[in-house]
Amino acid sequence: MSSFLDQPAAIRPGEELDAAKLEPYLRQHFPSESGALEIRQYPSGHSNLTYALRLGERELVLRRPPFGSKVKSAHDMSREFRVLAKLHAVYAPAPEVLVYCDDESVLGAPFYIMQPIHGVILRKHLPPDLGFTPEKTRQLSESFIDNLIRLHRVDYAAAGLSDLGKPEGYLARQAKGWTERYHGSKTHDYAEVEKISSWMQQHLPATHSVSLVHNDYKFDNVVLDSHDFTKIAGVLDWEMCTIGDSLTDLGTTAGYWVDASDPEELKKHLADVTTQPGSLTRAEVVQRYAKQTGCDASQMVFYLVFARFKLAVIIQQIFYRYHQGLTKDARFAAMPERIKALLQASLHTAQTGHI
Numbered sequence: 001m002s003s004f005l006d007q008p009a010a011i012r013p014g015e016e017l018d019a020a021k022l023e024p025y026l027r028q029h030f031p032s033e034s035g036a037l038e039i040r041q042y043p044s045g046h047s048n049l050t051y052a053l054r055l056g057e058r059e060l061v062l063r064r065p066p067f068g069s070k071v072k073s074a075h076d077m078s079r080e081f082r083v084l085a086k087l088h089a090v091y092a093p094a095p096e097v098l099v100y101c102d103d104e105s106v107l108g109a110p111f112y113i114m115q116p117i118h119g120v121i122l123r124k125h126l127p128p129d130l131g132f133t134p135e136k137t138r139q140l141s142e143s144f145i146d147n148l149i150r151l152h153r154v155d156y157a158a159a160g161l162s163d164l165g166k167p168e169g170y171l172a173r174q175a176k177g178w179t180e181r182y183h184g185s186k187t188h189d190y191a192e193v194e195k196i197s198s199w200m201q202q203h204l205p206a207t208h209s210v211s212l213v214h215n216d217y218k219f220d221n222v223v224l225d226s227h228d229f230t231k232i233a234g235v236l237d238w239e240m241c242t243i244g245d246s247l248t249d250l251g252t253t254a255g256y257w258v259d260a261s262d263p264e265e266l267k268k269h270l271a272d273v274t275t276q277p278g279s280l281t282r283a284e285v286v287q288r289y290a291k292q293t294g295c296d297a298s299q300m301v302f303y304l305v306f307a308r309f310k311l312a313v314i315i316q317q318i319f320y321r322y323h324q325g326l327t328k329d330a331r332f333a334a335m336p337e338r339i340k341a342l343l344q345a346s347l348h349t350a351q352t353g354h355i
Contacts, residue, residue, distance in 0.1 A: 008040035008052035064111035077110040117234035119223035134278025152211040165243035185320035192343035205299035215240035251303025308346035
């Protein structure tokens with residue numbers, strides 16, 4: 001079982017933490033831990049960086065912004081910490097945070113410390129040795145969507161998170177803002193961008209349901225219970241969490257959710273968990289969400305168009321850092337191909353009206 005648990009690895013070159021400065025800071029906050037400090041890095045993820053720390057017998061997780069990022073609003077550690085500090089008590093899958101540091105003399109950027117959530121994270125490919133039958137695969141996909149519904153039912157006002165976002169005009173700001181972010185990080189000419197942007201402006205739906213929105217709810221941002229893979233033990237990566245149109249979250253999930261019948265060009269860039277026998281299809285995901293929440297999902301095409309476009313822009317922003325020489329992570333070199341595939345899928349959805 002341990003081979004399937006999400007494990008840290010060696011730190012990527014250029015993303016090392018200054019242990020000589022970090023260790024005394026940690027000992028101020030965890031004075032009872034007397035053993036040596038060990039630092040490793042979780043190798044997945046492309047935005048905020050996550051490290052596994054061991055201080056004596058204590059396990060901790062550290063989150064900090066990526067090196068070389070110029071988009072401060074996208075990596076606001078204080079905001080992410082504040083969200084989790086209030087959210088964990090009312091939504092248990094959210095990590096429990098412990099310490100926030102805004103003293104940049106320690107690591108050169110703000111960071112926070114949280115408790116680890118141990119379990120299994122499904123990355124690009126579903127390991128065959130996990131023994132997923134079609135029945136268990138279906139249970140997992142249902143549990144995955146039900147957990148998103150659980151988040152959307154959180155009383156964010158009672159949790160003290162009312163000031164996290166402004167739901168009025170949320171969709172219009174999102175469509176405009178992500179288009180601007182693309183142009184701010186442009187490295188290639190993609191003809192699809194202007195067509196998608198124009199289509200979104202013309203088809204902007206009214207918002208009917210407002211909730212906390214995770215904004216990146218996908219399989220490799222959830223931790224599965226190591227004793228029952230069909231249960232969600234944790235949800236990670238809350239950097240884009242806000243208050244807004246609930247269907248944008250469902251749209252994001254649908255944007256990552258590939259069907260077995262999707263074009264190979266799209267499937268090769270996204271995780272194949274959802275193409276396994278027994279998994280809900282993208283349309284069934286939307287139907288299950290709509291049935292259980294009572295929401296009107298008739299405009300879901302817009303949310304899928306927007307989700308795929310937004311994901312393409314997020315990847316473009318990451319690639320821009322690589323293109324500018326601000327990061328040496330070799331994983332980023334092939335990103336233009338993925339950006340193109342997502343933009344084509346977004347435009348195709350807009351043109352066909354099919355999810």
